[in-house]
Amino acid sequence: MLFLALRQLFSRPRQTVLAILGIGLGTTAFLAISGMMLGFREVIIRQLVNSTAHVSITPHEDPVTEHSLDGFFFPGSLVKWISPPVAKDESLHLDFPQGWFDRLDQDPSVEAYAPQFSVQVLISRTKVSRPIRLMGVVASRQIKATDIQEDMVEGNFQDLDKGGFLVILGRSLGEKMGVRKDGAINLIDARGASHPAKVAGFFDTGITDIDDTLAYAPLHYVQQLNKTPGEISQIAVRLKDVALARATADQWALLGRDKVQSWDQAFANFTTVFKFQDIMRFTLSWIIVIVAAFGVYNILNMIVIQKRGEIAILRSMGFDQRDIILLFFQQGLFLGVCGGLLGMGLGTLLCLYLETIHFGGMGHTTIDHILISWRLSTYLIGFTLAFLSGVFAGFFPARAASRMSPIDILRAEGS
Amino acid sequence: MGILVKNLEKSFGQPPTRVLKNLSFEIKEGEFVAITGRSGSGKSTLLYTLSTLDPLTSGSIKLDGKEISKLENVELHQFRNLRMGFVFQFHYLLPELTCLENILVPARKTNRHEALEKTALGLMEDFEITHVKDKVPGKISGGERQRVAIARALLMKPKYLFADEPTGNLDSISSEKVLRIFERVNKKDKTTILMVTHDMGYAGRAGRRIGLVDGEIDFDRKRKT
Numbered sequence: 001m002l003f004l005a006l007r008q009l010f011s012r013p014r015q016t017v018l019a020i021l022g023i024g025l026g027t028t029a030f031l032a033i034s035g036m037m038l039g040f041r042e043v044i045i046r047q048l049v050n051s052t053a054h055v056s057i058t059p060h061e062d063p064v065t066e067h068s069l070d071g072f073f074f075p076g077s078l079v080k081w082i083s084p085p086v087a088k089d090e091s092l093h094l095d096f097p098q099g100w101f102d103r104l105d106q107d108p109s110v111e112a113y114a115p116q117f118s119v120q121v122l123i124s125r126t127k128v129s130r131p132i133r134l135m136g137v138v139a140s141r142q143i144k145a146t147d148i149q150e151d152m153v154e155g156n157f158q159d160l161d162k163g164g165f166l167v168i169l170g171r172s173l174g175e176k177m178g179v180r181k182d183g184a185i186n187l188i189d190a191r192g193a194s195h196p197a198k199v200a201g202f203f204d205t206g207i208t209d210i211d212d213t214l215a216y217a218p219l220h221y222v223q224q225l226n227k228t229p230g231e232i233s234q235i236a237v238r239l240k241d242v243a244l245a246r247a248t249a250d251q252w253a254l255l256g257r258d259k260v261q262s263w264d265q266a267f268a269n270f271t272t273v274f275k276f277q278d279i280m281r282f283t284l285s286w287i288i289v290i291v292a293a294f295g296v297y298n299i300l301n302m303i304v305i306q307k308r309g310e311i312a313i314l315r316s317m318g319f320d321q322r323d324i325i326l327l328f329f330q331q332g333l334f335l336g337v338c339g340g341l342l343g344m345g346l347g348t349l350l351c352l353y354l355e356t357i358h359f360g361g362m363g364h365t366t367i368d369h370i371l372i373s374w375r376l377s378t379y380l381i382g383f384t385l386a387f388l389s390g391v392f393a394g395f396f397p398a399r400a401a402s403r404m405s406p407i408d409i410l411r412a413e414g415s
Numbered sequence: 416m417g418i419l420v421k422n423l424e425k426s427f428g429q430p431p432t433r434v435l436k437n438l439s440f441e442i443k444e445g446e447f448v449a450i451t452g453r454s455g456s457g458k459s460t461l462l463y464t465l466s467t468l469d470p471l472t473s474g475s476i477k478l479d480g481k482e483i484s485k486l487e488n489v490e491l492h493q494f495r496n497l498r499m500g501f502v503f504q505f506h507y508l509l510p511e512l513t514c515l516e517n518i519l520v521p522a523r524k525t526n527r528h529e530a531l532e533k534t535a536l537g538l539m540e541d542f543e544i545t546h547v548k549d550k551v552p553g554k555i556s557g558g559e560r561q562r563v564a565i566a567r568a569l570l571m572k573p574k575y576l577f578a579d580e581p582t583g584n585l586d587s588i589s590s591e592k593v594l595r596i597f598e599r600v601n602k603k604d605k606t607t608i609l610m611v612t613h614d615m616g617y618a619g620r621a622g623r624r625i626g627l628v629d630g631e632i633d634f635d636r637k638r639k640t
């Protein structure tokens with residue numbers, strides 16, 4: 001039957017090519033759009049994860065409610081505040097970081113973790129000064145828990161561990177300060193004291209907000225600068241599986257008062273955008289299936305109607321209903337498979353082309369060209385969509401053909 | 416074994432119109448039977464009912480001893496594929512296949528189309544259509560098409576050949592060729608032939624004529640030899 005099916009298709013080269021093109025272009029569009037959406041998303045996620053770690057543990061911050069201070073000021077009394085206290089019961093450091101270290105060391109889902117201590121300082125050089133966040137880290141741990149090493153554009157992040165008050169700046173911050181590698185800068189703490197430091201390198205995360213306002217320094221120097229030795233303000237955790245970040249964070253949050261956030265909770269607005277994108281992609285895929293399937297359905301339906309007489313004679317020769325279904329169903333499958341393959345080919349070419357398109361920076365990030373995700377799964381989905389449109393479109397005409405009674409056809413055609 | 420028909424009834428529609436009325440007769444193996452009658456007398460209906468294409472309303476048709484209304488699906492299709500050949504007024508050749516490929520289509524059911532290619536070529540030679548073997552049906556004459564269709568019907572060496580006005584669309588020269596083929600097949604291969612025809616001249620060349628009037632047998636005579 002495959003022989004007959006193919007011959008029937010090849011005897012209508014124009015319609016067949018059009019049907020394949022229809023499916024193919026639909027698949028191409030799906031692949032290009034998915035590639036761009038996912039490509040953009042992967043970079044954003046990488047940058048977000050990079051700047052926050054998969055899971056971050058920070059001190060609790062509970063808003064002060066009307067009665068939360070009663071016991072402190074007036075133990076044992078009922079209090080009616082004329083003007084209730086407004087504040088945040090916020091701690092700048094983790095109460096018991098060692099407890100976290102112990103449990104993270106034992107947790108098999110943890111890939112690495114890095115303690116951090118951040119303070120606000122002014123960075124100054126000659127007459128320029130800017131407020132920045134100075135993050136104290138243990139370089140060897142930081143590079144395991146985050147992607148910072150990949151973002152280094154000059155110098156080596158591990159040099160921070162070499163000794164001395166070294167800092168690594170965001171590239172754009174360095175440019176604004178007019179400082180080069182090995183140049184000297186001053187860090188001015190909240191008390192006004194000045195601490196000289198040397199620039200050991202630059203990083204570039206692609207997120208302007210971070211590159212403009214963040215500097216890394218060795219952990220114990222930052223703790224000393226703040227006169228708070230041993231304090232930890234944040235623990236960045238990398239999990240073995242980033243997909244479990246949210247579940248893990250929620251689970252750990254139950255263990256104490258400290259705030260445990262996964263990267264996607266920290267950037268909830270982005271995840272909303274991603275969900276929206278997924279809905280769009282999903283809708284698009286169905287539109288493609290329907291449009292492509294309609295093209296195939298049309299051509300097959302026409303073939304079936306034209307070939308009523310031949311269907312009847314095949315039945316009289318002993319071909320059964322199953323054979324007739326196969327005859328037309330295989331044509332649908334063939335169109336679907338060819339369209340899918342064509343779409344994957346064209347889609348790959350289009351994505352390769354899109355990758356070369358450059359445009360200006362986009363404000364918050366320094367992404368300057370179209371990013372394409374090359375996930376195999378996207379291609380498998382694209383092919384499956386094409387295949388399904390062939391299956392659906394082939395099935396109904398095939399079933400209709402198989403249900404035709406040969407005798408009714410012969411009588412209708414013969415008269 | 417032949418075909419044994421008993422009290423065959425066939426009706427259409429609601430309320431039912433009886434088209435074949437209580438027919439009983441026997442067709443022996445190797446007979447060449449012409450079915451004649453006026454338009455609407457039920458000739459085609461009888462042929463389709465005898466050949467399993469149309470189910471009967473009541474009565475019994477035994478083909479080689481088998482009650483055809485009780486054949487299982489697989490057996491029914493095997494019957495059609497191996498024991499029956501069909502020729503209609505219209506050829507119903509597949510336009511995208513060459514004539515040789517068309518003749519071999521029935522063999523595709525059992526994947527024997529390569530093994531039977533010699534047989535097909537032999538039939539083409541017999542029917543003087545070898546010159547069209549690589550042409551598509553659209554590019555040959557009506558008479559040639561009908562002979563290709565007959566070759567296709569005979570490829571599997573069926574015991575029974577059912578023909579519904581096989582010469583209806585042909586001129587007298589082509590019709591004559593078809594009749595000669597029928598006569599030869601009937602004689603040489605002992606193929607049982609049931610042929611519906613309007614043409615009294617062609618009917619006269621069959622060994623037996625069954626005349627229908629309003630779904631009943633008007634006459635049933637053997638040719639005197």
Ligand SMILES: Nc1ncnc2c1ncn2[C@@H]1O[C@H](COP(=O)(O)OP(=O)(O)OP(=O)(O)O)[C@@H](O)[C@H]1O
Binds near residue numbers: 411434453454
């Ligand atoms: N599917 C059907 N539904 C209703 N009536 C039918 C059907 N098929 C045939 N008939 C009727 O049965 C009768 C016999 O039809 P049939 O086709 O067997 O005649 P015929 O002898 O072959 O005529 P012709 O020489 O014109 O081919 C006709 O009156 C026809 O209208």
Ligand SMILES: [Mg+2]
Binds near residue numbers: 458459
């Ligand atoms: Mg008729």
